[in-house]
Amino acid sequence: xxxxxxxxxxxxxxxxxxxxxxxxxxxxxxxxxxxxxxxxxxxxxxxxxxxxxxxxxxxxxxxxxxxxxxxxxxxxxxxxxxxxxxxxxxxxxxxxxxxxxxxxxxxxxxxxxxxxxxxxxxxxxxxxxxxxxxxxxxxxxxxxxxxxxxxxxxxxxxxxxxxxxxxxxxxxxxxxxxxxxxxxxxxxxxxxxxxxxxxxxxxxxxxxxxxxxxxxxxxxxxxxxxxxxxxxxxxxxxxxxxxxxxxxxxxxxxxxxxxxxxxxxxxxxxxxxxxxxxxxxxxxxxxxxxxxxxxxxxxxxxxxxxxxxxxxxxxxxxxxxxxxxxxxxx
Numbered sequence: 001x002x003x004x005x006x007x008x009x010x011x012x013x014x015x016x017x018x019x020x021x022x023x024x025x026x027x028x029x030x031x032x033x034x035x036x037x038x039x040x041x042x043x044x045x046x047x048x049x050x051x052x053x054x055x056x057x058x059x060x061x062x063x064x065x066x067x068x069x070x071x072x073x074x075x076x077x078x079x080x081x082x083x084x085x086x087x088x089x090x091x092x093x094x095x096x097x098x099x100x101x102x103x104x105x106x107x108x109x110x111x112x113x114x115x116x117x118x119x120x121x122x123x124x125x126x127x128x129x130x131x132x133x134x135x136x137x138x139x140x141x142x143x144x145x146x147x148x149x150x151x152x153x154x155x156x157x158x159x160x161x162x163x164x165x166x167x168x169x170x171x172x173x174x175x176x177x178x179x180x181x182x183x184x185x186x187x188x189x190x191x192x193x194x195x196x197x198x199x200x201x202x203x204x205x206x207x208x209x210x211x212x213x214x215x216x217x218x219x220x221x222x223x224x225x226x227x228x229x230x231x232x233x234x235x236x237x238x239x240x241x242x243x244x245x246x247x248x249x250x251x252x253x254x255x256x257x258x259x260x261x262x263x264x265x266x267x268x269x270x271x272x273x274x275x276x277x278x279x280x281x282x283x284x285x286x287x288x289x290x291x292x293x294x295x296x297x298x299x300x301x302x303x304x305x306x307x308x309x310x311x312x313x314x315x316x317x318x319x320x321x322x323x324x325x326x327x328x329x330x
Contacts, residue, residue: 004063005097011067016074018066021056028116031109037061037167039069041113043076045121050081057113060312064103071095072110081118087111088153089165101164108150108165136178139171144182151186157200159183159207160215169212176209256317257283263316264290267309278309281326288313289326 024042031038038061044054055073059065071092076084089107093099099107119125134143150156150165159179163169169179183202190196257280264280271277277293290309313321 007097008067011070012063015066015070017056019056026117026121028113030112037065039109039113041117043117052076052079064106068092068106068110085118104165105167137168137175140167142166142168147182148186155196157202173209173213180204259316263312286320287322287324289324292325
């Protein structure tokens with residue numbers, strides 16, 4: 001079980017500024033649901049003063065991803081873009097009273113979304129995709145630039161830290177040699193610049209790939225039991241808070257159900273990797289009843305799963321949808 005601060009728990013259970021910002025004129029999107037984490041950051045920026053007047057987010061990921069995204073919006077509202085652009089992932093983690101090392105990649109995702117949104121407002125290009133030949137970790141789709149930036153910004157000195165901050169190396173570890181090369185190279189640069197003590201710098205051969213793989217496997221097994229760390233503390237059911245409008249007149253019920261089924265099927269591989277599953281039970285207007293299974297069942301972190309499925313359905317159908325979990329009657 002991860003050791004979360006009270007503030008992380010609060011920002012997960014009671015996220016600030018979650019949802020869609022209709023007046024957004026700056027949008028940053030990073031990550032991918034297929035890799036387990038995705039974040040869309042929306043900003044309303046005053047064109048004259050370049051002050052961030054409002055910010056909202058939509059995220060798919062763990063409790064730390066939700067808390068980090070929420071914290072980011074709190075940090076940047078009221079700041080100018082010039083002030084906001086200097087915010088780092090460590091600032092996000094510090095605001096939350098710290099994050100477990102294994103969850104620091106969530107704050108990095110927030111940092112990248114902010115950079116992407118600011119670039120979007122300024123009409124500049126910000127690349128989160130992979131340049132030809134630059135992809136390092138195929139399991140999580142992490143490229144050289146992301147890894148080097150994380151090492152430099154956070155002065156990382158071990159392969160485990162690189163995995164915590166970027167997820168690179170958290171899968172099959174075929175990227176181990178490249179991770180070692182990048183870590184040693186950037187550490188050497190930091191030493192030359194006087195930003196890192198020479199004795200602390202990583203050197204090739206400083207880690208054992210088999211040992212790291214065994215540790216990663218042990219972590220995954222530990223996560224599957226009470227499954228979502230923060231989660232075990234709450235027992236209240238997730239229920240609709242207000243009625244939704246009727247389905248769009250331009251879509252038949254059959255087509256809507258098929259699209260819902262497709263969206264759920266697209267997400268099931270990710271849920272299964274984390275020890276859970278989800279199946280469609282019924283569709284009543286814009287209310288979609290689902291049955292959460294395995295690690296997802298009976299857990300407050302199921303709200304993360306529900307939020308992710310709901311956002312996916314809204315994007316796919318182009319209409320408001322509410323996901324309602326129902327108990328397994330089998």
